[in-house]
Amino acid sequence: MTTSDPSQDTPSPSTGRFLKAIYVYEVPVRLWHWVNALAITVLAVTGYLIGSPLPSTPGEASANFLMGYIRFAHFAAGYVFAIGFLGRLYWAFAGNHHAKQLFRFPFWDGHWWAELFVEARWYLFLEREPKLYVGHNPLAQFAMFWVIGIGSVFMIVTGFALYGEGAGVDSWQDRVFGWVIPLFGQSQDVHTWHHLGMWAILLFVMVHIYAAVREDIMSRQSIVSTMVSGVRTFKDAGQPADEDAPAEPAHSRRFHAGRKGGAAKTATPHAPEPVD
Amino acid sequence: MPMARLETFYEVMRRQGITRRSFLKYCSLTAAALGLGPELVPQIVHAMENKPRTPVLWLHGLECTCCSESFIRSAHPLVKDVVLSMISLDYDDTLMASAGHQAEAILDEVMEKYKGNYILAVEGNPPLNQDGMSCIIGGKPFLDQLRKVAKDAKAVISWGSCASFGCVQAARPNPTRATPVHEVITDKPIIKVPGCPPIAEVMTGVITYMLAFDRIPELDRQGRPKMFYSQRIHDKCYRRPHFDAGQFVEAFDDEGARKGHCLYKVGCKGPTTYNACSTVRWNEGTSFPIQSGHGCIGCSEDGFWDKGSWYARLSDFHQFGIEANADQVGATAAIGVGGVIAAHAAVSALKRAQHKGDV
Numbered sequence: 001m002t003t004s005d006p007s008q009d010t011p012s013p014s015t016g017r018f019l020k021a022i023y024v025y026e027v028p029v030r031l032w033h034w035v036n037a038l039a040i041t042v043l044a045v046t047g048y049l050i051g052s053p054l055p056s057t058p059g060e061a062s063a064n065f066l067m068g069y070i071r072f073a074h075f076a077a078g079y080v081f082a083i084g085f086l087g088r089l090y091w092a093f094a095g096n097h098h099a100k101q102l103f104r105f106p107f108w109d110g111h112w113w114a115e116l117f118v119e120a121r122w123y124l125f126l127e128r129e130p131k132l133y134v135g136h137n138p139l140a141q142f143a144m145f146w147v148i149g150i151g152s153v154f155m156i157v158t159g160f161a162l163y164g165e166g167a168g169v170d171s172w173q174d175r176v177f178g179w180v181i182p183l184f185g186q187s188q189d190v191h192t193w194h195h196l197g198m199w200a201i202l203l204f205v206m207v208h209i210y211a212a213v214r215e216d217i218m219s220r221q222s223i224v225s226t227m228v229s230g231v232r233t234f235k236d237a238g239q240p241a242d243e244d245a246p247a248e249p250a251h252s253r254r255f256h257a258g259r260k261g262g263a264a265k266t267a268t269p270h271a272p273e274p275v276d
Numbered sequence: 277m278p279m280a281r282l283e284t285f286y287e288v289m290r291r292q293g294i295t296r297r298s299f300l301k302y303c304s305l306t307a308a309a310l311g312l313g314p315e316l317v318p319q320i321v322h323a324m325e326n327k328p329r330t331p332v333l334w335l336h337g338l339e340c341t342c343c344s345e346s347f348i349r350s351a352h353p354l355v356k357d358v359v360l361s362m363i364s365l366d367y368d369d370t371l372m373a374s375a376g377h378q379a380e381a382i383l384d385e386v387m388e389k390y391k392g393n394y395i396l397a398v399e400g401n402p403p404l405n406q407d408g409m410s411c412i413i414g415g416k417p418f419l420d421q422l423r424k425v426a427k428d429a430k431a432v433i434s435w436g437s438c439a440s441f442g443c444v445q446a447a448r449p450n451p452t453r454a455t456p457v458h459e460v461i462t463d464k465p466i467i468k469v470p471g472c473p474p475i476a477e478v479m480t481g482v483i484t485y486m487l488a489f490d491r492i493p494e495l496d497r498q499g500r501p502k503m504f505y506s507q508r509i510h511d512k513c514y515r516r517p518h519f520d521a522g523q524f525v526e527a528f529d530d531e532g533a534r535k536g537h538c539l540y541k542v543g544c545k546g547p548t549t550y551n552a553c554s555t556v557r558w559n560e561g562t563s564f565p566i567q568s569g570h571g572c573i574g575c576s577e578d579g580f581w582d583k584g585s586w587y588a589r590l591s592d593f594h595q596f597g598i599e600a601n602a603d604q605v606g607a608t609a610a611i612g613v614g615g616v617i618a619a620h621a622a623v624s625a626l627k628r629a630q631h632k633g634d635v
Contacts, residue, residue, distance in 0.1 A: 051589075051590075051603065052603070053522060053524060053540065053541060054522060055526070056522065056523050056524045056526060056532055056537065057521060057522045057523055060521075061517040061518050061520075061521040061523055062517070062521075063521075064521035064522055064523065065520055065521060065522075066521060066522030067519055067520050067521065067522040068520040068521070070522075071520075123620070125623060125627060165508060165511075166508075166511065168506070168507070168511075169496065169502065169506045178497060179497060181497070182497050182498050185578055185579060186548065186577045186578045186579065186583075187508070187547075187548035187549070187550070187577070188545065188548040188574065188577065188583055188589065188590070188591050189583070189591050191547075191548060191589065191590060191591075192590045192591040192601065192602045193602070195590060195601075195602035195603055195606065196602045196605065196606060198606070199602065199603075199605070199606025199607070199609060199610065200606075202606070202610055203609055203610060203613050206610065206613055206614060206617060207613065207617065210617045210620070210621065214620075214621065214624055217628070218624060218627075218628060
């Protein structure tokens with residue numbers, strides 16, 4: 001992988017604003033992001049309308065199919081969401097190390113927590129300037145892991161369990177996900193938690209969009225355009241916190257022994273790659 | 277009551293002057309009521325002709341007798357046939373003629389004579405607090421009677437939401453710690469027949485199935501017979517086309533209500549309730565709540581007393597000291613976060629203006 005390859009740097013001293021560019025998000029990650037965003041939008045709107053339907057339609061029942069169409073859109077978007085998530089999960093193994101970040105929660109990494117608090121202090125206006133990151137900053141990773149990583153699984157599992165209720169006891173949805181209903185108590189509780197999950201994702205989306213736009217303006221690297229082009233550009237020559245400075249000696253951070261394994265960790269900074 | 281040999285169902289029917297033709301018709305009807313194909317009718321005929329009637333001991337714990345009231349209104353099969361012919365209802369303190377020590381003696385007799393071969397039907401549930409003193413039968417806690425009779429039973433039927441899930445006496449704060457049967461009796465097959473009360477034909481249907489096939493019906497994940505509880509009210513509701521069309525009753529006295537539109541918006545719990553009301557219906561198939569213009573209240577679902585209003589399709593949360601449903605919690609959080617974002621953006625803009633030209 002070439003994310004830390006210095007040859008990709010694009011120094012442009014003439015402007016002084018665009019000093020380094022690193023390819024972060026590969027095509028499948030970006031494609032998934034936007035398809036997922038669309039699916040979530042459709043799911044949230046139609047899901048809300050299933051829970052709280054529009055005013056009644058006039059005329060014969062046979063001449064209308066409004067709830068049917070709304071439910072169809074919800075189920076279709078649900079399939080896109082679920083299949084997209086599986087594809088994204090595959091890409092966490094097949095793609096570069098940034099693709100794994102969504103599914104990682106480095107609970108035992110004290111350094112990661114320290115940087116998370118630095119980032120939180122930055123948002124609370126207590127830090128003069130934020131750190132630079134090639135991938136997600138720890139605070140963003142924290143939110144993404146819980147709301148998109150875990151939250152998606154929760155919504156897919158509860159969603160298919162509810163879908164299985166209508167599809168019937170012989171459906172694969174019921175066979176695979178039907179155990180969820182008694183786990184929560186009863187169908188109504190699953191509905192309730194599925195609604196709460198929607199609100200949790202909605203809150204994430206609000207913060208996510210706000211933070212992305214704000215970071216784009218105020219931080220030292222590109223954010224929004226990176227999810228379009230895949231390339232992270234940096235506005236100054238600083239060293240990203242999740243990149244290794246060539247001259248700096250190894251500090252307390254741990255390193256992957258190899259690139260593909262991901263799990264094997266060693267303290268020797270041989271072939272170093274940051275855990276980000 | 278002692279008999280040398282229990283008569284078969286067929287023998288009892290013939291003794292009562294019923295023709296064989298009528299008997300066969302009855303078997304076909306029963307098969308249809310159970311959702312069985314015509315090829316299974318001979319099996320029912322065979323069972324009715326040859327099997328001795330199954331002894332059933334029907335115990336009553338904390339309950340309101342609505343299950344019994346429903347049961348005695350069964351039309352297909354008639355409850356008379358069930359009680360007098362199909363089964364041998366040897367103990368049911370509500371229906372039986374004898375009382376007191378005489379009645380209690382029958383329990384011991386049947387338990388001994390048909391050890392491992394009788395069915396225990398439980399209406400209501402035992403309270404566990406105060407050593408079960410909140411429900412006393414014959415001077416002893418019902419809990420003791422339940423445990424004693426369950427010990428040698430072939431299977432246990434939990435009648436109604438009380439026995440199945442706890443129902444009203446187990447609703448928060450459940451002062452007597454009323455507990456569903458399956459949490460007390462853990463070593464016997466238990467068939468849950470929830471509902472407050474369950475549908476009469478569902479009750480007699482379960483008994484008929486167990487008699488005819490000598491086994492318990494196929495159960496779902498929550499221990500309910502699949503043949504009656506595998507679909508929601510919503511799935512077979514005759515007002516479903518109005519739901520799909522988006523035609524709702526908005527208030528109980530509006531035009532939609534008069535036209536019989538879907539009751540979803542006035543809190544019908546049909547979409548979250550598993551029962552056979554929309555297919556079997558009540559009182560000889562006359563009607564069921566939705567048909568009479570009122571939404572389903574979800575009486576056959578676990579904890580239906582504790583999930584908030586009967587007219588709400590989302591469960592209430594009590595964690596915040598107030599009652600709120602998921603959408604209220606979510607919308608409040610969204611407004612809160614929106615406010616924080618706006619304030620944050622304002623401060624960010626100020627900060628940026630302050631440090632303009634620094635970076």
